[in-house]
Amino acid sequence: MGCVHEETFRAMRQSIIDGAPEAAATLAQKSFVLGIAPLEAIDQGFVPGMNDVGEQFTLRTVFLPDMMAAAEAMKAAMNVLEPVLKQQGTERPCAGKVILGTAKGDIHEIGKTLVGTLLTAHGFQVHDLGVDVPSDHFAAAAADLAADIVGVSALLTTTMRGQKAVVEAIEHAGLRPRVKVIVGGAPVTRRWAEEIRADGYAKDAMRAVALVQGLMGSHSDTIRVS
Amino acid sequence: MATQSCADVKPSTTTVRPDLKLLDLSLTERIVAEAFELLINPGVKVATPRAIELLAGAGTRVENGIAHIPESLARCALESVPREFFLYDRAGAAVVHYGGEKVHFDPGSSCLNILDPDTLQPRPAQSGDLVRLVQLTEMLPQFAAQSTAFVCNDVPQEIGDFYRLFLVLLYANKPVITGAFSAPTLQAMLDLLAADAGGGEALKRRPRAVFDVCPSPPLNWSEFAAENLLQLGHAGVPAQMVSMPLAGATAPVTLAGSVVQHAAECISGITIHQLASPGAPIVWGGAPAIFDMSAGCAPMGAIETVMLNMACTQVGKYLGLPTHGYLVATDSKLVDAQAGLESGISAVLGALAGINMISGAGMLDSLACHSLEKLVIDAEAISYAQRLVRGVEAGQETLAASAFAQIGLSGEFLRLKETRALFRSEQYFPSSVIQRGSEARADGQPLCDTFSRARTRVQEVLTSYKRPAMSLEREKSLLEIARREGARVGLQHLPGV
Ligand code: B12
Numbered sequence: 001m002g003c004v005h006e007e008t009f010r011a012m013r014q015s016i017i018d019g020a021p022e023a024a025a026t027l028a029q030k031s032f033v034l035g036i037a038p039l040e041a042i043d044q045g046f047v048p049g050m051n052d053v054g055e056q057f058t059l060r061t062v063f064l065p066d067m068m069a070a071a072e073a074m075k076a077a078m079n080v081l082e083p084v085l086k087q088q089g090t091e092r093p094c095a096g097k098v099i100l101g102t103a104k105g106d107i108h109e110i111g112k113t114l115v116g117t118l119l120t121a122h123g124f125q126v127h128d129l130g131v132d133v134p135s136d137h138f139a140a141a142a143a144d145l146a147a148d149i150v151g152v153s154a155l156l157t158t159t160m161r162g163q164k165a166v167v168e169a170i171e172h173a174g175l176r177p178r179v180k181v182i183v184g185g186a187p188v189t190r191r192w193a194e195e196i197r198a199d200g201y202a203k204d205a206m207r208a209v210a211l212v213q214g215l216m217g218s219h220s221d222t223i224r225v226s
Numbered sequence: 227m228a229t230q231s232c233a234d235v236k237p238s239t240t241t242v243r244p245d246l247k248l249l250d251l252s253l254t255e256r257i258v259a260e261a262f263e264l265l266i267n268p269g270v271k272v273a274t275p276r277a278i279e280l281l282a283g284a285g286t287r288v289e290n291g292i293a294h295i296p297e298s299l300a301r302c303a304l305e306s307v308p309r310e311f312f313l314y315d316r317a318g319a320a321v322v323h324y325g326g327e328k329v330h331f332d333p334g335s336s337c338l339n340i341l342d343p344d345t346l347q348p349r350p351a352q353s354g355d356l357v358r359l360v361q362l363t364e365m366l367p368q369f370a371a372q373s374t375a376f377v378c379n380d381v382p383q384e385i386g387d388f389y390r391l392f393l394v395l396l397y398a399n400k401p402v403i404t405g406a407f408s409a410p411t412l413q414a415m416l417d418l419l420a421a422d423a424g425g426g427e428a429l430k431r432r433p434r435a436v437f438d439v440c441p442s443p444p445l446n447w448s449e450f451a452a453e454n455l456l457q458l459g460h461a462g463v464p465a466q467m468v469s470m471p472l473a474g475a476t477a478p479v480t481l482a483g484s485v486v487q488h489a490a491e492c493i494s495g496i497t498i499h500q501l502a503s504p505g506a507p508i509v510w511g512g513a514p515a516i517f518d519m520s521a522g523c524a525p526m527g528a529i530e531t532v533m534l535n536m537a538c539t540q541v542g543k544y545l546g547l548p549t550h551g552y553l554v555a556t557d558s559k560l561v562d563a564q565a566g567l568e569s570g571i572s573a574v575l576g577a578l579a580g581i582n583m584i585s586g587a588g589m590l591d592s593l594a595c596h597s598l599e600k601l602v603i604d605a606e607a608i609s610y611a612q613r614l615v616r617g618v619e620a621g622q623e624t625l626a627a628s629a630f631a632q633i634g635l636s637g638e639f640l641r642l643k644e645t646r647a648l649f650r651s652e653q654y655f656p657s658s659v660i661q662r663g664s665e666a667r668a669d670g671q672p673l674c675d676t677f678s679r680a681r682t683r684v685q686e687v688l689t690s691y692k693r694p695a696m697s698l699e700r701e702k703s704l705l706e707i708a709r710r711e712g713a714r715v716g717l718q719h720l721p722g723v
Contacts, residue, residue, distance in 0.1 A: 063519035065474070105408070107442050110475055114522050132448075157338060158383045158407050186594050187338045205522060 005036055009045040012077070016049025019069020021076035028080035038081040039090060046077045050121055058206060064114075071121045094125055096148040096216040099141050101129035103162025108155035111185060111205070115151060118205045119212060135165035139173040147179055149212055154185040163188070164196040180215050184208060241617045243327060246578035248537045249485075254544045257482065261489035262297040269294040270445045270494040274452035280501040293494070300493050303500035309546050311464060311507040313371065313401035314432040316422065316696065322370050322401050324436075324464070324509060324548035327580040329615060330370035331573075331608050332403045333363055333601055334555055334589035335438065336387075337376050341590060341597040343681055346560060348595045351376035353722030355596075356390055359588070360397045361691040362598055362684065368605040368612070373585060374404040375596055378722070382715040388414045391435070392708045393722050395422050396701070399694035403466070403585055405438035409453050412437070414711050416461050421703040430462035436509065436583075438468045441491040443476035452498055459503030466509040466550050466583070467495045472524050473534065475517035481534055488514050488538045509583070510542030511550025513593075526592050527556040527568030535572075536579040548582050554604050555586035555593060561600045561677050565590060569600070570607040577611035599680035602687065606659050613654040659683050 008027065015023040024046065031041040053070040056062035078092075085092055100116050102109055109131045116126045127145055129137060142150050150170060152163045163183045170176050180199035183192070193201035200215055202208035249257070269292040272278050278288050287294045310325025322330050339348035340355045356376040363369045374390040381389045387407040394402050395418060406412035415437075416429075423429035439454045441447050447455075458465040469491040471477030473484040492510050499508050514534035515524040525531060535551035542549040553572035558564040569587070576584045586593070587608065588601035629644055639645055656662075659679050708720055 057520075060520045064517075064522060065519060107448055110472065110517075110524075156407065157377050157379070158386055161383065 005034065005040075005044075008034060008036065009041075009048075012041065012045025013049035013052065015077070016046055016070050016073045017052055019066060019073050021073045024073040024077040025080050028077040031081075032084070038085045038088070039092065041081060042078075042092060046074060047123070050074055050123070054118075054121060054209075064117075067121060068117060071117060074121070095123040096212065097125045097127070097145060098149045098151055098212060099127045099129060099138065099145065099147045100151045101133035101138060101153070102131040103152055103154040103159040104132060104134050104165070105162060106154055106156050106159035107131045108153070108185070111155065112151070112153035114205045115153070115184065115202075115208045118209050122209050122213070124212060135162060135169040138166045139169040139175065142170060142175055142179050143173055149180045149182060149215060151182045151184070151208070151212075154183070154188060157187050160185075160187060160192060163192075163198065167196050167198055182208070182211060182215070241619050244578060244615055244617050245327075245580055246536065246575065247540055248533060249540050253482070254541060257486050257489055257541055258544065260486045261493055262300065264445065264486065264490040265295040265297070265300055265494055267294065268292070268445070270447065270490070272447045272452055272494075272498070273449035274447070274456070276456055277447065277452040277498045277502075280498065284501055295494055295497055300497050303497040304493065304545055304547075306500045306504040307496055307547055308505065308507050310548060311433075313436060313464070314434055315401055316395075316399045316434065316694065318432060320432075322583070324507070324582045326582075328582055329577045329580060329584065329612070330582060331554065331584045331587055332369055332371040332373045333359065333375050334552075334586040334593060334596065335373045335375060335403060335405060336390075337589065337594065337596040339591075339595040340376065341559075341561065341595055341599070343597075343599055343677075343684075348559070348591065350379040351596070352380045353378045353389075353393060356393050357397055357722045358688060359596065359598060359601065360394050362601060362687055364398045364400060364694070365687045365691050366602070366605045368608040369400070369587070371401045371403050371583070372398045374402065375588070380721045382712075382717055384715045385411060385414070385711050385717070387411050388418070388711055389708070391415050391418055392704065395419075395704055396696075396723065397693060402435040403438065403583065404435050405440075405468075406454060409450065409457070412454060412457055414707065416457075416463060418704060418707050419463065421707055422700060424700070426461070433463050433507070436464040436466045438466050438511070439495070440468045440470060441495055443469070443471045443491070444487055445490060445494070447495065447498065455495060455499045455508075456502045459499050459506040459508075462503070462506055464507035464509065465495075465499060466511045467492050468550070468552070469495075469512040469514065469538075470524075471512075471514050471534075472517040473515070473530070474519060475524075477514075481516075481530060481537060484514060484516075484534055485537045485541060488512055488534075489541050492542070507548070509550045510539075510545070510547040511583070512538055513552035513585075514538050515552075523557070523592055525557045526552065526586065526589070527558070527564070527572065529571070532572045532575050535581065536575060539579050539581045543580065549580075550583045550585065551576055551579075551581040552586045552593075553581075553584050554607065555589035556600075557590075557592050559591050559595070561590070561597050561603065561680065565600060566603065566607075566676065569604050570610070573604065573607040573611040574614060577608075577615045580615075598684045599677055602657070602659055602680050602683045603676060606656050609654050609656065619651075657683055658686075 012027045152166045154160045182200040183198045200211045202211040272293045281293045282288045312320035313322035340351045359375045377386040388411045420426045420429045469488045471484040471487045477484040477487045515531040518525045539549045553576040554569045556565040556568040587604040
C-alpha cells in the first residue's frame with residue numbers, strides 16, 4: 001500500500017471535503033479496479049476526509065451544510081464499499097451504535113438532530129427515534145438494535161423528567177450498565193444528569209461526540225476528533 | 227407653477243410616522259400566493275382529531291394527518307379574524323391595542339435561567355426572581371404588558387406554566403403575554419384569568435392575557451398546539467401564534483422563503499382557529515430567526531433575524547391582521563456591548579416596522595436567560611425607539627422664525643417660553659441608566675459602566691414598587707385556585723406569595 005495509491009486516497013479524502021457523493025461513489029468503485037481493499041479505502045481515503053471536515057468545523061472554517069454534505073458523501077462511499085466488506089466477511093469496525101430521541105411531550109428536534117449528524121459524521125451508527133418519544137420506546141429500540149448508547153434530548157423543564165424515565169426504563173429492561181444513557185438540551189445540567197444517574201451529559205454536539213467516544217472507551221483508531 | 231412664492235405654501239403640521247418596509251407590494255403578493263400554494267402542497271401536518279374534523283368538514287382533503295387546505299377556505303378564515311382588539315389591565319383600562327400601527331413591548335417569556343448580577347453566572351430561576359421581574363416591569367412605563375417571564379425551579383414542573391401566571395396576576399395590574407405547556411394546565415390558567423376578571427364572560431369581553439401558541443416548523447400543528455388554538459378560541463381569549471421558522475434549518479435558507487413558511491404556518495393556524503370559533507381574536511406572530519451555520523443555534527440578535535420579524539409583520543399587515551414579533555433579545559451571555567447593540571438595533575427596527583407587540587426584552591443567550599439589569603437597559607432602548615416613531619412634530623405657526631423674532635441673534639433660547647413649554651415633549655429624558663453630561667467625571671470618583679448603573683437602577687425601581695390594588699375577594703379566589711392546583715402535585719405552600 002502507501003505511495004501507489006496515494007493519489008486515489010487523496011481524491012477520496014477530497015470528495016468527502018467537497019461533499020460530493022457522486023465522486024465519492026465513483027472513487028469507491030474505482031478502488032475495486034485498483035485492488036485497494038475496502039477497509040483501506042475507508043481508513044486511508046474517506047475517513048481522513050471526514051476527520052478533516054470535523055476539525056475545520058471546530059475551527060469555524062467549515063459550516064453545518066458543508067458537514068451535512070460531507071456526511072452524505074461518506075454515506076455514498078459506504079453504500080458501495082459495505083456490501084463488498086460483508087461478502088468478504090470483514091465487518092467495518094463500527095465506532096458504536098447510538099439511539100437518539102427527544103423526551104416524551106417535547107417536540108424540540110434541532111439539537112438532537114445536530115448531535116445525530118455529528119455522531120454519524122464521526123463514524124457512529126445513529127438511529128433517530130424522532131421527537132415526543134415515550135421512555136419504553138427508547139428501551140425497546142435499545143434492545144432490538146443492540147445499541148451501545150441511548151441519547152435523550154429535552155428542551156423543556158417539564159420534559160426533563162422524561163430523561164429520568166428513560167434511565168429507569170433501560171434499567172427495568174435489564175440493559176444497564178451495558179447500554180449507557182446520555183442526556184442533553186438547554187435546561188439540562190451536569191447536576192441533573194448525576195441526579196437521574198445518567199451515564200453522561202454534553203453541553204453541545206461536539207462535546208456529545210467526545211462524550212460518546214469516551215463512553216465507547218475507544219478514541220477508535222480510525223476516527224478521532226482533535 | 228415654478229414661480230410660487232414661499233408665502234403661498236401652506237404650513238404643514240402633519241407628522242410623518244417613520245416606518246421601514248422591506249418588501250414591495252409585488253413581493254408581498256408573491257409571498258402570500260406561495261404561502262397559499264404550500265397549504266395545498268405539501269399541505270400542513272395537523273395532529274388533533276378535532277381540528278382535522280373541522281378542516282375536513284369544510285372541504286379540506288386530509289390524508290395521513292396532512293391537511294391540504296384550499297385557498298378559498300383559508301381566505302374565508304382570514305376574513306373573519308378581528309382586525310384589532312384590546313388587552314385590558316385589571317383596573318379595566320384598554321392599555322394594549324393590537325392592530326394598526328400601534329407598537330408595544332413586553333419582556334421575553336418562559337426563561338429557564340436568570341443572570342446572577344454578583345457572580346455573572348446564569349442560575350435556574352426561582353419564584354422570587356419572577357416576582358422581582360414582575361415588580362420591575364410593573365414600574366417601567368416602557369412595557370405595556372407583563373410576560374410570564376420565568377418557569378420557576380422551586381415549583382413542580384407539572385404546573386410550571388400555570389404557577390408563573392398566578393404570580394404575575396398576584397403582583398401586577400398590566401395585561402399579560404403568556405402561554406401554556408400542556409392542555410390541562412391551559413384550562414387551569416383560563417380558570418385563573420376568569421377568576422381575575424370576575425367570570426368567564428367578563429374575561430371574554432375584556433381579555434387581560436394573550437396566549438402564545440407555537441406551530442412546529444415546518445408546517446406542523448402538533449396535537450398540543452392545535453388543541454391550544456381550539457381551547458383558546460372557545461374561551462374567547464386571544465391566541466398569539468409564535469411561528470418560528472429557522473432559516474436554513476427548519477425553513478428555507480432565504481429570508482423570503484422563510485417568510486413564506488411563516489405566512490403558511492400562520493394562515494393554517496388561523497384557518498383551524500376561525501373554523502372552530504369564527505371572529506375570535508388571534509395574532510399573526512412569531513419568533514422567526516436564522517439558523518447560525520457555525521454555532522448551530524438560533525441567533526435572536528442577528529440582523530437577519532430582525533429582518534425576518536420585520537418582513538413577516540409586513541405580510542401580516544398586508545392581510546390586515548394584528549401582529550407580534552420577538553426582538554430586543556441578544557445571544558450574548560452577559561449584559562455587555564453585544565447585548566446593548568443587538569437589543570437596541572432590534573428595538574428601533576421593530577418599532578419602525580410597526581409590530582403591535584414586541585416580546586423579548588431582558589433576554590440573553592437565545593431566549594434561555596433573563597437579566598433584570600438588561601431589562602432596565604432595554605427599557606431605555608425602547609424609549610429611544612418610541613421617541614423615534616413619534617417622528618418630527620411641526621408647530622402650528624412657524625418652525626424657527628417666531629423664536630428668532632423674539633430673541634434675534636442673541637442665542638438666548640434657554641430663556642424662551644417656547645423652550646420651557648416644549649422641551650419635555652421634544653426630548654426623551656432617560657433614566658440614570660444612561661450617562662450624559664460631566665457629572666460622572668467630577669470629583670475623581672471612579673467611573674461606572676452601564677451594567678453597574680443598571681444594578682443601581684433595578685434596586686431603585688424595586689424600592690418604588692407598590693402592589694396594585696386588588697379586591698380581597700379576587701385575591702382569595704386566585705389563591706384558592708393556586709392551592710387547588712398545587713395540592714394536585716403535592717405543593718405544600720405557595721412559593722413567591
Ligand atoms: C427553536 C425553539 C422552538 C421551536 C422548535 C423547532 C424544532 N423543530 O425543534 C418551536 C417553535 C417549535 C418551539 C416550541 C416550543 N417552545 Co421552544 N425554543 C426554541 C429555542 C429558541 C431554541 C432551541 C434550539 O433549537 N436551539 C438550537 C439547538 C442546536 O440547541 P439545543 O437544542 O440546546 O441543542 C444543543 C445542546 O443542548 C446539546 N443537546 C441537545 N440535545 C441533546 C441530547 C444529547 C443526548 C446530548 C448529549 C446533547 C444534546 O447539543 C445540541 C447541539 O449543540 C429555545 C431557546 C433556547 N435557547 O434553547 C426555546 C425554548 C426551549 N422553548 C420554550 C418553550 C416554552 C416552548 C413552547 C412550550 C412554547 C409554547 N408555549 O408553545 C413550545 C414547546 C412545545 C413542546 N411540547 O415541545 C422555552 C422553554 C421554557 C422552559 N422553562 O421549559 C425556551 C427556553 C424558550 C423560551 N424562553 O420561551 N420552540
